[in-house]
Amino acid sequence: MSEHIVPKRVYFLVCGVLLVLTFTTYGVARMDLGRWNVVVALAIAFFKAALVALFFMHVRYSPRRTQLVVVAGIFWLGIMMLLTLSDYLTRGWVDPRA
Amino acid sequence: MAESRSALAGHFQDLEQQREASSLGMWIFLVTEIMFFGGLFLAYTVNRATHPVAFAEASRHLDVALGATNTAVLICSSLTMALAVYASQLGQRKALIGFLITTMALGSVFLIIKGIEYADKFRHHLVPGRAFAFSGPQAKPAELFFSLYFAMTGLHALHMIIGVGVLFLLLVHAWRARYSPEYHTPVEVSGLYWHFVDIVWIFLFPLLYLIDIHR
Amino acid sequence: MNAPAPVARISHPNYLNVSYGVRSWLLTTDHKRIGLLYLVSITLFFFLGGAFAVLIRLNLLTPQGDLVQAETYNKLFTMHGVIMIFFFLIPSIPAVLGNFLIPLMIGAKDLAFPRLNLASWYIFNLGGIFTLYAVTSGGVDTGWTFYTPYSSLYSNTHVVPTVVGIFITGFSSILTGLNFIVTIHTMRAPGMTWFRLPIFVWSHYATSLIFILGTPVIAITLALVGVERIFHLGIFNPALGGDPLLFQHLFWFYSHPAVYIMVLPAMGVTTELIATFARKNLFGYSFVAAASLGMAVIGFLVWGHHMFVAGQSVYAAMIFSILSYLVAIPSAVKVFNWMATLYRGSVSWDTPMLYGLGFIGLFVIGGLTGLFLAALGLNVHVHDTYFVIAHFHYIMVGGAVMGYLGGLHYWWPKISGRLYSEPLARFSAIVLFVGFNLTFFPQFILGYLGMPRRYHAYPPEFQVLNVLSTAGASILGIGYLLPMIYLIWSMRYGPVAGANPWPATGLEWQTPSPPPPQNFQTTPEVTWEPYDFAGRKDLKLPSPGLAELRPAAED
Numbered sequence: 001m002s003e004h005i006v007p008k009r010v011y012f013l014v015c016g017v018l019l020v021l022t023f024t025t026y027g028v029a030r031m032d033l034g035r036w037n038v039v040v041a042l043a044i045a046f047f048k049a050a051l052v053a054l055f056f057m058h059v060r061y062s063p064r065r066t067q068l069v070v071v072a073g074i075f076w077l078g079i080m081m082l083l084t085l086s087d088y089l090t091r092g093w094v095d096p097r098a
Numbered sequence: 099m100a101e102s103r104s105a106l107a108g109h110f111q112d113l114e115q116q117r118e119a120s121s122l123g124m125w126i127f128l129v130t131e132i133m134f135f136g137g138l139f140l141a142y143t144v145n146r147a148t149h150p151v152a153f154a155e156a157s158r159h160l161d162v163a164l165g166a167t168n169t170a171v172l173i174c175s176s177l178t179m180a181l182a183v184y185a186s187q188l189g190q191r192k193a194l195i196g197f198l199i200t201t202m203a204l205g206s207v208f209l210i211i212k213g214i215e216y217a218d219k220f221r222h223h224l225v226p227g228r229a230f231a232f233s234g235p236q237a238k239p240a241e242l243f244f245s246l247y248f249a250m251t252g253l254h255a256l257h258m259i260i261g262v263g264v265l266f267l268l269l270v271h272a273w274r275a276r277y278s279p280e281y282h283t284p285v286e287v288s289g290l291y292w293h294f295v296d297i298v299w300i301f302l303f304p305l306l307y308l309i310d311i312h313r
Numbered sequence: 314m315n316a317p318a319p320v321a322r323i324s325h326p327n328y329l330n331v332s333y334g335v336r337s338w339l340l341t342t343d344h345k346r347i348g349l350l351y352l353v354s355i356t357l358f359f360f361l362g363g364a365f366a367v368l369i370r371l372n373l374l375t376p377q378g379d380l381v382q383a384e385t386y387n388k389l390f391t392m393h394g395v396i397m398i399f400f401f402l403i404p405s406i407p408a409v410l411g412n413f414l415i416p417l418m419i420g421a422k423d424l425a426f427p428r429l430n431l432a433s434w435y436i437f438n439l440g441g442i443f444t445l446y447a448v449t450s451g452g453v454d455t456g457w458t459f460y461t462p463y464s465s466l467y468s469n470t471h472v473v474p475t476v477v478g479i480f481i482t483g484f485s486s487i488l489t490g491l492n493f494i495v496t497i498h499t500m501r502a503p504g505m506t507w508f509r510l511p512i513f514v515w516s517h518y519a520t521s522l523i524f525i526l527g528t529p530v531i532a533i534t535l536a537l538v539g540v541e542r543i544f545h546l547g548i549f550n551p552a553l554g555g556d557p558l559l560f561q562h563l564f565w566f567y568s569h570p571a572v573y574i575m576v577l578p579a580m581g582v583t584t585e586l587i588a589t590f591a592r593k594n595l596f597g598y599s600f601v602a603a604a605s606l607g608m609a610v611i612g613f614l615v616w617g618h619h620m621f622v623a624g625q626s627v628y629a630a631m632i633f634s635i636l637s638y639l640v641a642i643p644s645a646v647k648v649f650n651w652m653a654t655l656y657r658g659s660v661s662w663d664t665p666m667l668y669g670l671g672f673i674g675l676f677v678i679g680g681l682t683g684l685f686l687a688a689l690g691l692n693v694h695v696h697d698t699y700f701v702i703a704h705f706h707y708i709m710v711g712g713a714v715m716g717y718l719g720g721l722h723y724w725w726p727k728i729s730g731r732l733y734s735e736p737l738a739r740f741s742a743i744v745l746f747v748g749f750n751l752t753f754f755p756q757f758i759l760g761y762l763g764m765p766r767r768y769h770a771y772p773p774e775f776q777v778l779n780v781l782s783t784a785g786a787s788i789l790g791i792g793y794l795l796p797m798i799y800l801i802w803s804m805r806y807g808p809v810a811g812a813n814p815w816p817a818t819g820l821e822w823q824t825p826s827p828p829p830p831q832n833f834q835t836t837p838e839v840t841w842e843p844y845d846f847a848g849r850k851d852l853k854l855p856s857p858g859l860a861e862l863r864p865a866a867e868d
Contacts, residue, residue: 003286005187006180015177022169022303026162029308037312041304049297056180056293065498066125073129076526077136079613081143084562087617087629088144109423110500111836119425119499126491130529137533137563141548144559152554227544238547239554245546249537 004061014055021048105281117283124287128294131257135298138253142246142305145239152239154310156232159224160247161215165307168211169299175204176296183289186282191275194285198269201292205262212255219244247306254302257295264288321809323730327827342427343830348413349728350434351404356797358400358441361448363790365393370752370783376776378769386769387454388470394457396448399479400441402709403571405717406578407489407524408437411517413728415493417821417828418511420502420837425495426488433488440482447471447478456767458568461549461560465541473542476535483532486574490524493517502820504839508599511819511843515602516581519609523570523577526613531567534560558624565616573612576708577605579672579716580647586669586719587651588844589817591658592854595844597650604643604650611640621692630689637687644680648673659854663815664738668719671746675711679704682757697767700760706753715745718796725800726810730827733803737795745792751785816852818844 025044029037054060059070110116146153182197223231226245230237268288271277277285323330328345338346369389372380381389412430416423424430447453453475455464464472497510497518537548538560547553549560588595595601617625617633651673660666682704685691695701726732755778760766764775771779813822818841824833841849 003187005184008181008184011177011180011184015173018173018176019170022166022173025304025308026166029304029311032312037310041308042301045301045304048300052176052293052297052300056176056296057290065122069122069125069129073132073526076129076613077132077139080133080136080530080566081140083614083617083629083632084140084144084559084566085147086632087558087562087626088147090626090628093626093628109421109425109427115499119495122498123426123491123495126494126525130487130491130525133526134529134533137530137537140563141537141559144556145548145554148556149554226546242547242554245541245544245548249540 004058006055006058006061010055014051018048018051105276113281117286120283120287121290124290128290131294131298135250135253138246138250139301139305142250145242145246146305146309149236149239149242152236153243155234155236156240156243156247157306157309158311159219159222160307161218162307162311164211164215165303168208169303171204171208171211172296172299175201175208176293178204179289179292183282183285186272186277186285187279189277189279191272191277194272194277195269198265198272202262202265202269205258205265205292209255209258209262212251216248219248250302250306254295254298257298261288261292261295264291323809323827325825326829327730327825328830329730329827331830340431342423342431344412344416344424344427344430345728345828345830347430347434348409348411351408351412351437354434354438354441355401355404355409358396359793362393362396362401363793365389365396366786367790369393370786372769373771373779374783376771376773376779378771381769383769384454387456387767388452390767391453391456392448395444395453395475395479397709398457398571398575399482400437400444402575402713403486404437404489405575405713406582406720407493407517407520407574408434408485410513410582410717410720410724411493411520411578412489414724414821415496415514415517416500417727417824417832418514418819419497419500419505420820420833420839421496421500422831422833424492425500426492429488430492433485433492436488437482437485440478440480440485443474443478443481445478447474450474458564459535459538459560460564461538461541461557462551462555465538465549465560466545473539476539480532480535480539483528486524486528490521490528493521494525497521502837502839504837505820506839508602509839509841509843510602511581512584512595512598512601512605513578513581513819515605516577516584519605520574520577522606522609523574523612527567527570527574530563531571534563534567537563558620561620561623562616565619566613569616569619570609570612572705572708573608575713576676576716577608579713579720580605580676582716582720582723583651583669583672584647585817585819586665586723587654587673588846589723589815590663590666590669591655591660592846593654593658593844594846595650596653596656597646598843600646601650604646607643608640611636611643615640615687618687618692621689622696627689634687634689638684641680641684644676648677662739664733664735664742665719665723667739667742667746668715668722671742672712672715672719675707675715675749679707679712682707695760697765698760699756699764699766702766703753703756703760706756711749711753715749718742718745721796721800723815724821725803726814727821727826727828729800729804729807730810730825731803731807732810732814733807734799737799741792741795741799744788744795748785748788748790748792752782752789753785755779755781755785813852816854818846818849818852 021044025041028040033040053070059067106113106116110119178197178200182194182201185193185197219225223229224244226241226248230241232240265288268285271284328343338350341347368380372378372386378386451471453470453472455468455472459476497514540546541548547555549555549557551557584595584601615633615637617629618637621630686695686701686704722733722738759775759778762775764771810826812825816822820837820839823837846852846854
């Protein structure tokens with residue numbers, strides 16, 4: 001068998017961290033950070049997702065190929081968002097009076 | 099072992115190739131799910147950037163306590179799912195069955211809470227369409243928020259329902275002692291699916307429930 | 314080559330004769346049979362889509378558009394597009410030839426998930442049924458592009474069943490792509506390393522990446538259109554704060570890479586044809602493989618070039634324009650490699666080669682005109698004209714369909730165990746080539762002169778070119794009908810082909826024609842490099858003078 005068996009305590013630890021981070025997300029959202037609120041919220045969410053992927057989904061212990069598949073998927077979503085936003089965010093740059 | 103040999107499908111060389119194929123297959127499926135949900139996340143991003151005030155106002159009608167509870171419920175269900183996979187890796191049939199049942203129960207709790215939230219929206223005329231009623235100048239973009247809210251959480255809930263169904267199938271097979279340390283691939287790949295659905299919610303919660311709640 | 318025998322029977326156990334009856338076909342998990350099931354389905358859709366094309370071209374014989382009313386015309390071009398793209402072109406080569414050949418080419422017994430393969434055929438047909446329902450109960454008039462808010466609000470036609478049909482069929486694509494990727498990664502025979510794979514396999518791997526990463530996006534987008542229509546949402550409705558351009562971004566994110574789904578497999582086929590009928594090692598194998606992946610990746614970065622005049626930011630437009638020029642580079646690399654392969658090869662003019670050469674010529678024209686369209690200034694002039702229509706038909710029909718037919722002819726002996734009539738097939742290929750150019754070349758001129766697309770009528774000065782185009786279409790139709798006739802005829806009356814009639818170097822030619830159900834008697838072990846015509850002493854190359862040419866081929 002080629003698979004890695006993750007010790008149970010790792011799972012419990014990760015679960016604990018995830019719950020703490022959920023509480024943190026809520027706490028930070030109660031504070032007024034202006035435009036940084038959404039940045040912090042997303043950063044925490046990405047970190048939580050990474051924990052789930054790396055430990056619960058065993059990506060940390062998976063072959064390179066699996067890790068590449070995960071990265072590619074996230075990267076592609078990134079492309080779709082980035083290039084679409086490149087339209088929306090630059091529309092205001094053109095002065096209609098020019 | 100006779101049990102593992104019967105689990106090998108004829109076109110594969112050996113169980114290891116079969117396991118590798120199943121795992122890669124599920125990961126690729128999850129990539130399609132990233133792009134599937136991704137379209138909705140993009141629609142959300144564009145609309146929130148265009149109507150920040152309306153989105154914040156509309157978001158305040160969501161129950162943060164219920165949303166947070168659901169987040170915790172799903173995180174715990176991911177724990178029990180991981181423990182179920184662990185049990186299957188070690189051939190612990192009773193533990194596997196127990197953890198599968200617990201995961202299904204937690205998933206069902208999530209769906210019940212979601213149902214309560216939806217019923218509340220329905221009562222307050224916040225379901226987009228003919229019956230939508232929102233006071234103030236932000237009514238139209240607020241309806242956009244709720245369209246996306248229902249589309250995203252609805253699609254997520256659909257995936258949860260399917261997930262619970264898949265777990266039920268696993269439960270039946272686990273009961274019949276079909277899984278062993280040599281062959282437990284279906285539990286493993288179902289776990290991947292379950293965790294993915296959890297990850298989607300991890301993003302949905304802050305984006306839908308926590309917009310400008312400090313105001 | 315085998316001397317033609319009188320109606321010979323093929324008696325060795327093969328995937329066709331191992332079992333008979335409808336159930337053995339409808340419940341098969343054999344990838345070869347599933348490929349043929351797809352062949353039947355997509356051929357039916359091809360003729361339906363073609364029927365709409367006939368009506369379009371007939372209507373355009375006169376400037377006033379006397380055949381149908383404007384509203385009906387809108388339905389004709391919509392359904393022509395929807396059926397041809399989603400139910401013919403996108404599945405064609407992958408679902409028929411890819412399914413049939415990939416396990417054979419890599420030395421596997423089947424794809425990784427045979428039952429999923431069968432399910433994907435059923436899903437394909439289920440989606441088709443929804444769309445057929447829409448077609449037969451009054452049609453759709455939004456254009457295959459479903460632009461909002463017309464499709465999501467104002468159109469009074471059967472939008473919802475159509476988008477549901479496309480949504481369902483999309484899963485057929487996704488499952489096929491998933492199956493191919495997993496199969497190619499995990500089920501290659503011993504010795505079949507990545508760089509020994511035929512380019513056909515590389516092309517399908519690249520295509521499968523697009524299936525996986527793109528199709529889900531159009532699925533969710535069309536689902537949103539349907540939901541918006543039913544529940545009167547406003548995500549794409551400007552009057553309710555929504556954005557029609559959001560729809561276009563989401564739509565084209567898939568639909569541009571979709572054109573690479575249509576052309577990459579055809580390029581894979583063409584590579585096989587050129588190498589085999591030039592009897593020469595493919596020039597620059599690793600560049601061709603890399604170019605396939607490059608097209609799949611860069612193809613995802615250019616979608617905004619469909620939206621230059623839609624209201625997109627000019628800065629985003631510039632980025633998309635530059636990237637669109639970039640995506641032409643891997644295509645060009647492939648063309649150069651094919652030319653270099655032909656150079657000093659021992660070229661024979663068999664039918665598959667005619668299709669392969671036709672592909673190269675017509676793809677170059679179609680591709681270059683794509684560069685005209687990628688230029689921002691020129692795009693403003695020719696957008697939504699017949700120039701665009703000619704451009705994409707050169708690639709989709711002149712390219713993809715010719716690749717499909719070339720592949721069908723090339724692997725027909727393997728699929729059926731029989732040879733078709735070569736003189737008739739060559740004649741048919743030439744008829745098709747002539748008909749195609751007569752149909753679509755005038756459209757470049759029409760578009761440049763200003764004839765808009767999707768209009769049922771046009772100014773009288775355009776009539777001559779339109780009549781030429783319609784005349785060409787009738788010749789093109791003959792070119793499509795003839796293969797159907799002689800290929801089916803050959804299944805019973807054609808001479809027995811043998812394992813390797815051309816001969817060619819791939820693994821699929823090392824097993825009998827038609828192949829046994831499990832593909833190979835024993836798992837092959839691969840020790841040779843691909844397209845190694847010079848080194849493969851076991852192949853009986855046809856012309857006796859080849860021995861003198863071989864030293865030149867080894868330059």
